[in-house]
Each structure stands twice: as C-alpha cells, then as structure tokens.
Amino acid sequence: MRLQVELTDALQDYVADVSLREPDLLQKLREETSQLPLHLMQISPEQGQFLRTLLKATGARRTLEVGVFTGYSLLSTALALPADGRVVGLDINEEWGAMALDYCKRAGVADKVDLRIGDARASLERLVKEENAAGTFDFVFIDADKENYTTYYEYALELLRPGGLVVVDNVLWHGALLDESAQDSETQALRAFNPRLHHDERVELSVIPYADGLTFAVKR
Numbered sequence: 001m002r003l004q005v006e007l008t009d010a011l012q013d014y015v016a017d018v019s020l021r022e023p024d025l026l027q028k029l030r031e032e033t034s035q036l037p038l039h040l041m042q043i044s045p046e047q048g049q050f051l052r053t054l055l056k057a058t059g060a061r062r063t064l065e066v067g068v069f070t071g072y073s074l075l076s077t078a079l080a081l082p083a084d085g086r087v088v089g090l091d092i093n094e095e096w097g098a099m100a101l102d103y104c105k106r107a108g109v110a111d112k113v114d115l116r117i118g119d120a121r122a123s124l125e126r127l128v129k130e131e132n133a134a135g136t137f138d139f140v141f142i143d144a145d146k147e148n149y150t151t152y153y154e155y156a157l158e159l160l161r162p163g164g165l166v167v168v169d170n171v172l173w174h175g176a177l178l179d180e181s182a183q184d185s186e187t188q189a190l191r192a193f194n195p196r197l198h199h200d201e202r203v204e205l206s207v208i209p210y211a212d213g214l215t216f217a218v219k220r
C-alpha cells in the first residue's frame with residue numbers, strides 16, 4: 001500500500017488557506033479569464049505559485065514558455081524572474097496573447113517578456129536555426145497542444161543548457177490515459193509521450209501526480 005493522502009476539496013482548500021499568495025494582478029487575470037469559454041486551460045494559482053518558487057529556487061534568468069493563453073503562467077514567470085531575466089512566450093492566438101501582454105504591462109514586467117505569436121513549432125525552429133539560441137535557456141514550461149508535446153520537448157532539450165529544467169503540464173490528462181475507450185488525438189499523443197521520456201538517458205526524470213500531472217526533466 002502506498003502512503004498517498006487523498007486530496008479532497010476540503011484538504012485542497014486548507015492548503016490554499018495556509019499557503020496561497022496570489023498577487024493582485026494574477027487574481028484579476030484569473031477572474032477575467034474565468035469569463036472565457038476555455039478558462040479551464042489556465043493553470044491554477046497553486047501551480048503559478050509553484051512555478052514562481054521553482055524559478056526562484058533554480059535562479060533561472062532565461063526561460064521559455066510554450067502555450068501562453070491569457071498569460072497566467074507567463075505573468076507568474078515574469079514576476080519571479082530577476083530584473084535582467086527574460087521569458088520568451090509562444091502562442092498561436094493573437095487575442096489571448098494581447099491580454100497576456102496587457103497584464104504584464106500593468107504589472108510593470110513587460111520588459112522581461114518577449115511574446116511571439118504564431119505556430120510554436122515555427123517559433124522554436126527560428127530560435128534554434130536563426131537566433132542560435134541552443135543551450136541558452138535555464139527553464140522551459142510546456143503547456144500547449146498535446147499532439148506536439150514530443151516536438152516541443154525535443155526543442156526544449158536543444159534550447160536548454162546542461163542542468164536546465166523542462167516542466168511539462170497535463171501529463172496525466174485527467175486520467176484519460178488509462179481509459180481504453182479514450183482514443184482522441186490528445187490522449188494518444190500523451191500515451192506516446194510519457195513512456196518515451198521514461199528511458200530518455202539525456203535527462204533526470206520525475207513525474208509528479210500534482211494537479212493534472214507535471215513532468216520534470218533536467219537536461220544532463
């Protein structure tokens with residue numbers, strides 16, 4: 001038997017009560033995003049805080065985010081980076097990107113943000129081929145279309161310096177991975193993605209069953 005506390009709603013509320021520190025603008029961004037039909041794509045405030053803690057703990061300065069949406073993780077990152085830190089954010093949706101940038105401006109951290117609108121695969125290719133950015137990032141957060149996770153992960157490894165960290169969101173895909181009847185493209189992509197990392201000798205690996213599942217891979 002494994003010791004695993006059951007995360008009831010009451011226990012999650014307790015954790016938030018005793019630990020959550022959500023800056024005002026992040027709260028406002030969350031509230032505004034909650035009016036959008038796809039608001040469930042946003043990371044939770046606990047995850048945003050975890051991201052900020054992680055960035056501080058690792059001393060990250062140059063980070064990359066694949067999948068910005070309205071900017072909760074982007075603003076969380078920009079707030080945690082040092083004054084000379086930079087986050088490159090990639091998203092395909094102009095409207096959501098504009099909202100993300102607006103909040104970063106209001107928080108006074110827009111100068112740390114380099115938001116690029118377009119297909120993330122093309123933006124990543126540009127970073128590697130035209131900007132010679134391979135090996136220059138400390139941290140990558142992957143939270144975009146699941147079908148391209150393997151491609152994003154490969155680019156992330158190329159762009160990270162040795163010792164750099166890639167964090168991948170939604171790797172448990174609300175449990176659908178174990179449901180044989182779930183055969184949609186996102187579930188299938190994640191079913192292929194997770195075992196691929198298991199034996200990837202290029203990284204130190206840990207999968208944390210927190211929120212919707214987070215993979216941590218440190219480039220060797």
Ligand SMILES: C[S@@+](CC[C@H](N)C(=O)[O-])C[C@H]1O[C@@H](n2cnc3c(N)ncnc32)[C@H](O)[C@@H]1O
Nearest residue numbers: 041042043067069072073091092119120144145
């Ligand atoms: C789960 S949401 C990201 C949530 C975000 N990290 C947050 O904290 O709110 C996924 C995002 O990936 C973007 N996306 C989907 N396919 C993409 C692609 N091919 N290239 C770039 N972005 C893409 C979507 O527009 C969407 O904003």
